[in-house]
Amino acid sequence: MRVAVISAYYKEPRHVLRRCHESVLAQAGNVTHFMVADGFPASEVDSWKGVVHIKIPNHADYGDTPRGVGAACAAANGFDAICFLDADNWYAPNHVETMRRIAEETGAQVVTATRTIFTADGRMLGICKESNGVDFNDTNCYFLARSAFPACAAWLFKDVRESISGDRVFWNAVQTGGYTRVHSIAPTVNYVSTLAFHYEMFGEIPPDDSKVIAKLPGSQYFQMFSYAQYKAMGEAPGR
Template sequence: MRVAVISAYYKEPLHVLRKCHESVFAQAGNVTHFMVADGFPVSDIDSWAGVVHIKIPNHADYGDTPRGVGAACAAANGFDAICFLDADNWYEPNHVETMRMIVDETGAQVVTATRKILTVDGRMLGICKESNSVDFNDTNCYFLTRPAFPACAAWLFKDARESISGDRVFWNAVQAGGYMRFHSIEPTVNYVSTLAFHYEMFGEIPPDDSKVIAKLPGHQHFQMFSYAQYKAMGGARGR
């Protein structure tokens, strides 16, 4: 099985990009890392083994267009499965093999993984309670086989104002596709979070500079605020 891992990147430091890529390169089997520069390509990546380096203009849509472009390239080049991995996150060494074994054993068209939530300084908050493939599934936690590739169009063909919550748009597309799904309870994805909601999930008070994504009264679309701004507006928690 040829597996493509799609990582959109923007202005992350080189050591962060390298950690992401090394976690993909360490996966067993035939795995290729599609690293898609969202307007600011890093020349070092051209020499990294196992990488298809795609460079596109910046779209300012939280990586949605780069994910869609990477997925389209992987599909057109005959890959059997597609995963997504944000540039500041990384896989456990057994991630792809775990997903692949579940496909072989269950016939699932979409496998979803469990994630660990970490702070920017590397402290583990805990195992995510939200991304459970029932209420929601995070972008980094998908393993899509070819029958589910049409869901990837959601990254590209949506109202641009929905990009701030593009992960939920994609989750809705996967659900609407009616694909056979299976959820892995093994936490094989490491997710670095700056969201206030994740601190609250584990009983901690969020830092003032953590992020809140919320709809204000009278507004149709989500907006992003710092936790300090959100508190000043009278909010207590948000996603």
């Protein structure tokens, strides 16, 4: 099975990009890393082993267009499965093998993974309770068989104002697409979060510079605020 891992990247530090890529390089099987530069390509990525380096103009849509472009290229080049991995996150060494085995054993078109939440300074908060493959599934936690590739159109063909919550748009596309799904309880995705919600999930007070993504009263679309701004507005943090 040929597996494509799609990573949109922007201006992340080189050591962060390297951590992401090395985690993909460590995966067993026939795995190719599609790294899609969202307007600011890192020239050294051209020489990295196992990388298809795609360079597109910046779209300022939180990586949604790069994900869609990478998925389209993987599909056109005959890959059997697609995963997504944001540039600041990384996989456990057994991630792809775990997902592939579940897909092959169950026949599921979509396998979802469990993630571990880390702070930006590398401290582990714990196993995520939100992204469980039932209520929600994070972008980094998908394994899509080829029959589920049509869901990837959701990254591209949506109202640009929905980009801040593009992970929710994609999750909705997977749910409404009627694909068979199985969730893996193994925490094989490592996710770096700056969201206030995740600090609260583990009983901590969020830092003032952590982020809140929320709809204000009367607003149709999500917006992003710092935790300090949100508190000043008299709102409770959350999403």
